[in-house]
Amino acid sequence: MSYHFIKGCPLFYEMFEEEIDYIVSRAKILIFEKDKFVVREGDEGAELYILLRGHAEVVKVVDHEPVVLNKLEKGDVFGEMVIINENTRTADIITTDKCEILCLDYQDIFKLYEKKPKLFALLSFNLSRLLVKRIKGFSSTIIDVSTNSKKAS
Numbered sequence: 001m002s003y004h005f006i007k008g009c010p011l012f013y014e015m016f017e018e019e020i021d022y023i024v025s026r027a028k029i030l031i032f033e034k035d036k037f038v039v040r041e042g043d044e045g046a047e048l049y050i051l052l053r054g055h056a057e058v059v060k061v062v063d064h065e066p067v068v069l070n071k072l073e074k075g076d077v078f079g080e081m082v083i084i085n086e087n088t089r090t091a092d093i094i095t096t097d098k099c100e101i102l103c104l105d106y107q108d109i110f111k112l113y114e115k116k117p118k119l120f121a122l123l124s125f126n127l128s129r130l131l132v133k134r135i136k137g138f139s140s141t142i143i144d145v146s147t148n149s150k151k152a153s
Contacts, residue, residue: 009050009075010133013126019119026108030101038093038101039079045089046106049079054099059092071096082106083127 006012012020029052032038038056039045051072058070058078069091072078078093083106112120 006050009077010130011048011050011077011080011123011126013129015119015122019116019122022116022119023104023109023112023123024102026104028103028105030103032095032099032101034095034097036095038095038099039089039091041089041092043089044087045079046082046087047079048077048082048104048106048109049093050102050104051076051078052100052102054101055096056099057094057096059094060090061092066092077130080127080130083109083124 006020006024007015007017012023015023030038032054038049041060051074053074056072056078057068058072059066060069061067072093079089081090109120109123112123
């Protein structure tokens with residue numbers, strides 16, 4: 001595994017290579033061809049994912065029409081809500097080309113709490129940073145949509 005790339009992933013920010021290796025060694029690598037579902041909205045899941053190679057889209061069906069909420073690329077994390085005990089997937093993740101995805105299971109992540117609490121705390125802190133960044137991005141999108149909607153009226 002390329003530590004230079006993985007270390008740049010926001011989930012592993014400020015971690016040492018040995019710490020990253022400890023987490024990654026418990027993960028699986030999944031391969032998906034183009035136009036395949038990684039997760040489906042409404043499904044139960046207990047995995048967090050990191051896109052290692054390829055591209056995917058976060059898609060939600062609104063009024064029977066698919067809406068692309070986000071485009072994912074190398075290094076992006078998704079499915080992270082499982083860490084805060086939200087197991088129901090809130091959107092579809094669909095590959096737009098062949099993808100290689102690192103898959104971390106909730107149980108393996110939670111074992112960090114018992115075996116390496118400082119590492120679990122750092123992972124949780126990084127996850128919090130990631131979620132705050134995402135919320136800020138969605139807030140900007142909502143403001144843009146609202147502003148454009150008012151201009152169109």
